[in-house]
Amino acid sequence: MTTTTSPMVEATGLRKAYRKQVVLDGVDLRVAEATVFALLGPNGAGKTTTVQILSTLIPPDGGTVRVAGHDLAAEPDRVRAVIGVTGQFSAVDALLTGAENLRLMTDLRHLGRIEGRRVVDDLLARFDLTDAADKPVAAYSGGMKRRLDLAMTLVGRPRLIFLDEPTAGLDPRSRRAMWQIVRELVAEGTTVFLTTQYLEEADHLADRVALLDGGRLVAEGSPAELKRLVPGGHVRLHFTDPAQLAAAAGLFPAATRHDDDLTLRVPGDGGVSGVKALLDRLDAAGVAVESMSLHTPDLDDVFLALTGHRTEEKVTA
Ligand SMILES: Nc1ncnc2c1ncn2[C@@H]1O[C@H](COP(=O)(O)OP(=O)(O)OP(=O)(O)O)[C@@H](O)[C@H]1O
Structure with missing residues (x-):
């Protein structure tokens, strides 16, 4: 695993408002290289907005961001060159086949015919899509589409990948397959910035977890550290x-x-x-007891203790 002194992402005092609605109200983030960072929060907490800012898609109203050492406002192109984004803004074309989608990406990157084909074949194999390579994506399952989306992002060899709710709506098996892929990427040195509503996902995958609520980070730490914040089970x-x-x-x-x-x-x-x-x-x-159950604190308890509500609840603005 690579270690560097400067973090892969360093955001200070991020602010964003839509009209009168304050979405991010002074958010600080540090993400170390070759780690998984999970941003948690209920619907509408501002997770996607954070990813959009960090990936140069929208500007913040205030605050500074450095990605891989590059200032986001001054050098957006340098930032774009090191990142990949998948998830809610999927670039997958449903009318094309999986292989065609990947070829589109290798052509965009000017990889050349032979190198392009090698990269496409490797990614199809790695993401268990070789058998489905020539089927239109419209016929893919949710899990296959997510895998293809991530495979397309990897064509650019990003050092930092944003995964916006990567397993939302997936069945448990597809979710685990995605987790395994993320672990492999991180083992190779990639940094993963993940947003999720699934606390279990953050618990399994993330080195650091930040809880976003009402536009502010209410807690940040490793899953174990966060669990210690709430009373025992x-x-x-x-x-x-x-x-x-x-x-x-x-x-x-x-x-x-x-x-x-x-x-x-x-x-x-x-x-x-x-x-x-x-x-x-x-x-x-x-004393006669009818039955008993054990309860150990999980990240859900942490979120509830710190915010007064669970992540699945809709936050009304
Ligand atoms: N372009 C926009 N114009 C106006 N309001 C917006 C815009 N984009 C986001 N918002 C609002 O900002 C808030 C945060 O949205 P965001 O999508 O960042 O939340 P989220 O945490 O990603 O939620 P979800 O889990 O539902 O994706 C929401 O209340 C949303 O309605």
Whole structure:
């Protein structure tokens, strides 16, 4: 893995408003080379706007950005030369075949016939599209289209790739295939800037995660660091008899009791020894528990704790 002192992306005080609606309200970002950075946030949080600014598609109202050491405002062409963008602004032409789409990209890059063909064949094979190479993209599945989109971006050998919600709407298998491709790219030294609404995706893929809400970053860190921001997990005990719930609540003073649904939340990390000790105590006291469930904090809990809502919720402006 490559390490450099200067980050691949460095944004300071990014601001953007549409009329009176402030979309980005002073956002600072640093993305190290050959890492995955995930920008999380609910619908309308400003993720796509951030990607559009960082990839030179729209100008910010304020703030400075450097990409691979180049100032975005002063040297946009140099920035464009090192980046690739895929996702919501897909360049894939549905009427052409997968191979034709890729050839279009190699022609745009003036790769020449022989080199162009080699690159197309390599990318088709790498993205598991060789069998579908001569089919029109209109007949591709969602996962195949995303893979082709990313393959087209790679023709330009970008050092930094923006993936805007790369697995939205994909089935779990296609999602995992995309994650594997991203990991391989990063292992080769590519930097990936990802936006996603899926916290699980960020958890699996990202070295650093930033949570965007209301135009500001509310937290930034590795998935593990962010999870440590929220209180630990708990064991939830379910009862059928209010008297049994009361008895259990007496055993665990730190627990939170919910009389409406007859549950007791006992703080704990969900580890085997802690759960066993808890069950042993209930058993020794002769308390009858109907069922139990374990809950460990995930990024969803972090987001909820920091913003008061979950990422899937629609934010109304
Ligand atoms: N060209 C535009 N003109 C006016 N408002 C815009 C424009 N582009 C984006 N917005 C508004 O800015 C806000 C942020 O949009 P953006 O697309 O960046 O959010 P997002 O986090 O990417 O959301 P999603 O997950 O839905 O893509 C939204 O309220 C959107 O309506």
